[in-house]
Structures are given as C-alpha cells and as structure tokens.
Amino acid sequence: xxxxxxxxxxxxxxTVRDHNEAMQFATSEALSQILNAFSPQxxxxxxxxxxxxxxxxxxxxxxxAWNMYCSYYQELTSNRQRGFEKLFWEIFEQAYDRKIREKQxxx
Numbered sequence: 001x002x003x004x005x006x007x008x009x010x011x012x013x014x015t016v017r018d019h020n021e022a023m024q025f026a027t028s029e030a031l032s033q034i035l036n037a038f039s040p041q042x043x044x045x046x047x048x049x050x051x052x053x054x055x056x057x058x059x060x061x062x063x064x065a066w067n068m069y070c071s072y073y074q075e076l077t078s079n080r081q082r083g084f085e086k087l088f089w090e091i092f093e094q095a096y097d098r099k100i101r102e103k104q105x106x107x
Contacts, residue, residue: 018103026096033091034084043069 003011036042047068059067076083
C-alpha cells in the first residue's frame with residue numbers, strides 16, 4: 001500500500017514524535033532507577049550482605065560503609081565490568097520498548 005505524500009509525512013512525523021517520547025521516558029526511567037539503586041538504604045542493605053560475620057575490625061560503621069561504596073563504585077565503573085553502563089542500558093532498553101509498544105497500540 002502506498003501512502004499519499006501528506007499521509008507519508010504525517011506518519012513519519014508521528015514516528016519521530018513517538019521515538020522522541022520513548023527516548024525521554026526511557027532516559028528518565030533509567031536515571032530514576034539508578035538513583036534508587038544507589039540510595040543510602042539500598043546500598044547499606046547490599047553491603048551488609050557482603051559483610052562477613054567474622055568481620056570484627058574496629059572501623060566505624062560510616063567508615064566501613066564508605067569503604068564498601070568506594071570499592072563497589074570502582075568495580076561498577078571499571079572497564080572490565082562496565083556494570084553502571086550495563087545497568088543503565090538494560091533499564092533504558094526495557095523502558096524504551098515498553099513505551100514504543102504503548103504508542104503502537106494507540107493506532
């Protein structure tokens with residue numbers, strides 16, 4: 001089926017608008033979830049899972065948590081792991097796909 005020139009342009013513009021909306025939604029969703037994943041409460045819960053029961057060092061809880069965060073951050077941002085980047089793109093892709101599917105159902 002061939003579209004008339006005005007219909008083809010209208011369809012192309014709608015596709016661009018849908019893509020833009022999905023990009024904005026996915027970026028916002030990915031940043032929101034990453035901020036949540038790095039909240040102090042979430043990070044402390046994660047670190048307590050790593051803590052050894054036999055760990056009886058005399059460091060304060062704040063110093064221990066900061067050291068754990070520094071190690072975790074270094075691992076996430078290392079070229080070997082690329083964890084932060086992987087997390088962002090995984091969330092982004094899922095949110096983008098979800099929004100595009102929603103827009104396609106609006107037809």
